[in-house]
Amino acid sequence: MATSSVATNGKGRRARAWMLSVAAVVLVACGATAALLLVPGDGDKSDNRSQEAAASQSAPAAEASPSTSGSPTTEASKKPEPTKSALRPARSGLAMPTRAATSAAAPAASSKPVAPKAPASxxxxxxxxxxxxxxxxxxxxxxxxxxxxxxxxxxxxxxxxxxxxxxxxxxxxxxxxxxxxxxxxxxxxxxxxxxxxxxxxxxxxxxxxxxxxxxxxxxxxxxxxxxxxxxxxxxxxxxxxxxxx
Incomplete structure (x- = not known):
């Protein structure tokens, strides 16, 4: 009876050991599969680079083309900046003298001789x-x-x-x-x-x-x-x- 129980225990241990080894193999296989899925390959890198290049080429073209909707942002960028003369405030109530006013001719001196003043008496x-x-x-x-x-x-x-x-x-x-x-x-x-x-x-x-x-x-x-x-x-x-x- 003792011999049969020992044999039975030995089989049980071998069965558990085998199951543990199988579980370890399964776990290792699952980990490898997950690693392959998470790390991109060379093909993925080349696909991403081509997508980024295409996006960078299409962006300037989209900015250069005028919008048909006439958005306020686009119209504001096209409005010319005011000149310095337009920004200068006008003085209210002050008339600027003209060149003709400052160059008015002086009255001609009289050519008539001045009579001497009579002596007092x-x-x-x-x-x-x-x-x-x-x-x-x-x-x-x-x-x-x-x-x-x-x-x-x-x-x-x-x-x-x-x-x-x-x-x-x-x-x-x-x-x-x-x-x-x-x-x-x-x-x-x-x-x-x-x-x-x-x-x-x-x-x-x-x-x-x-x-x-x-x-x-x-x-x-x-x-x-x-x-x-x-x-x-x-x-x-x-x-x-x-x-x-």
Whole structure:
């Protein structure tokens, strides 16, 4: 009985060992098959490379061909960029000057000669001359002054037994001229006068008549006779142009 049990156990062990070896072979075979399926072969690599080359050649062609649908992306890429002048903002309310405005011709200078300015004059009216009183054209205002006894006056009023006279000073270098009745008195008329006198009788004068006095100090006086009262006095107006003789 012991011998049969030992034999039986020996067979069982050999059967299990055989089954384990068969299982190992099956597992090894399955692993090899899975490895062959996972690792691509040379043929697969060449197929992938040809597919990638075809895709790279077809991509530029697709980009170059315009889209018939007119997509916004395609139209935006074709729109020209604005120039610098279009981007510059315009100044509102400021008008740019034109070349014609800046090159306006200056007005032509007048060829007419400019008349010289007339010398200033001063007029003193209602001067009463009495015996032994004098006038000095350099005075401001010109007035009747008592004779100083030096005979340096520009015009003096003297009374004699035969009448009163108007005369220039004897030491002042002044001169006296009588303008004709009706002659308009002026600076020009006095400078052009002739026939200077050493004295003029008052009784021979007409009211409104002019006399010219040229002083030795460079002044010109126009004396206008306004009337008298015998030999008591004579009234005159005097216009003076100073420093014009």
């Amino acid at each position: 001063a007029t003193y009216s209602g001067i009463r001359m009495t015996a032994s009183h004098d006038l000095y054209l350099a005075d401001t205002p010109v007035r009747s002054k008592a004779d100083s006894g030096s005979a340096d006056e520009d015009l003096t009023y003297a009374v004699y037994s035969s009448g009163a006279v108007l005369a220039p000073g004897t030491t002042s270098g002044s001169s006296l001229a009588l303008l004709p009745v009706g002659r308009q008195g002026s600076l020009v008329a006095c400078k052009a006068a002739t026939g200077y006198k050493s004295y003029i009788w008052v009784k021979d004068l007409t009211v409104g008549q002019h006399m010219c006095v040229i002083s030795g100090t460079g002044h010109v006086g126009l004396v206008t006779y306004r009337g008298s009262s015998g030999t008591a006095y004579a009234n005159v107006d005097v216009t003076v142009w100073r420093n014009t003789a």
